[in-house]
Amino acid sequence: MSQRFTYSRRATPAEMAAIRAARGAGKPKAAAETTQPQVNVPLSELVKDALATAVANFPKPKDGVRGPRGAQGEPGDKGAKGDRGEKGAKGDRGERGPRGESGAKGGRGERGERGPKGAVGDAGANGADGAPGAAILFGDRNPKKADGKAGDVWLNTVTGDVFKKSARWDLMGNLRGPRGFTGSRGLPGQKGDKGDKGDPGTGGPGGGGDGQRGSLWYHGSGAPGTITGQADDDLYLDDDTGDVYALDFDAWGIVSNIKGADGAPGADGAPGADGAQGPKGDKGDPGDAGPAGADGAQGPKGDKGDPGDAGPAGADGAQGPKGDKGDPGDAGPAGADGAQGPKGDTGAQGPAGPSNLPKVDSNTDRNFALTDSGKQVKHTSTTAHVWTIPANADVAFDIGTAITCVVPQGQGAISILPPAGVSLYLAGAANTTGTRTLSAVGIATLLKIDTDTWVISGVGLA
Helix, strand or coil: CCCCCCCEEECCHHHHHHHHHHHCCCCCCCCCCCCCCEEECCCCHHHHHHHHHHHHHCCCCCCCCCCCCCCCCCCCCCCCCCCCCCCCCCCCCCCCCCCCCCCCCCCCCCCCCCCCCCCCCCCCCCCCCCCCCCCEEEECCCCCCCCCCCCCEEEECCCCEEEEECCCEEEEEECCCCCCCCCCCCCCCCCCCCCCCCCCCCCCCCCCCCCCCCCCEEEECCCCCCCCCCCCCCEEEECCCCEEEEEECCEEEEEEECCCCCCCCCCCCCCCCCCCCCCCCCCCCCCCCCCCCCCCCCCCCCCCCCCCCCCCCCCCCCCCCCCCCCCCCCCCCCCCCCCCCCCCCCCCCCCCCCCCCCEEEECCCEECCHHHCCCEEEECCCCCEEEECCCCCCCCCCCCCEEEEEECCCCCCEEEECCCCCEEEECCCCCCECCEEEEEEEEEEEEEEECCEEEEEEEEEC
16 A cells, blocks of 8 residues: 655645646646645655656746746646555665553463473371271170270160260160061062082091081071070071071170161052941030021012092991901021030040951952952962953942952963053053053052042052
């Protein structure tokens, strides 16, 4: 891009002529210009060339008397815009300017790349031994004063009580939660294969002597007492809690527990039969009398007869007989109910219903019947069968009826079929309904929740 220079001075007549020529004004110069205008001349390359030519060809004045100054000529018309000149040569590099003021501090630069990993330093000196930490102690008794140190914890493996020692042993709590409900007894497992016969022992002369008595296992309900023939290292299993006891110095102590975490609660059993009705409670005191009801509306008045012509006033007649009684008016609204009398005494508790689950065997296709309510229906055939839930119109089970289906080991599967108009939903699977198959070693409970709606839940279902 060409450079442009602007300066201010008096223009000479030759310059004025050159400017007009460059702009194509074509007007003659005034005879004598006495006033030199102030002009701001942008000196493009074209103008500079025109000025140089005009200056070179301008006749040099001859010596003579200077004439009077002529009148100022009229300004010429604005010339047409000249063509853009060619780009001028690059000027010489100017001198270095003075150093500018320091700029504002720039923003934080981007994070540099991570440097290489430094060499591993020398190993530091070993630190001083720390103070002994608290210990967890346990035994089949409560701790004694001489046991442990401050901060230690003691677990009584028999009772589950947990103690912590400070100046003395303090009871903190107990690890054993409340006893859960007894689950239904599981199905018996398959009998294992008979093991291979062991190799005969090497007999000594005259036969080997009796071997040393090994540890024996006992089991029963509740904690063990004294067992005939018991010996140290014998073991005992409490069938109720899963606690394992070992005999040491003729004393049984808990050493472990083989019971897993509590399983999910089983399906609710069928409700027991209603107990006998208790005696009727005493009659409550009568409530306060309610306010009297409003009077009934008056009966309609009879039509008025047409008036007769007025006759002459007669003498007063004798008193006439009493007229008939008018029809009764409509009954008024009922008065408000009196206050509720006190509640009678609660009747005696009826006898508890049966706690077991009666069993019904089935080895064929079947429709569930009212007699199956609250029972376990056991499949006793190796052939698969279909058990159908009848529509409420055919068999009207009460809402809340529960039926448990069982397929033992080795028996065929059963298909539990809801016919048209009956919905059978799988518990835990939203909007999933239809026939369900119960395989061997499976158990499932059907629960009626609406007129023709049942829910099924269990294991071995597909």
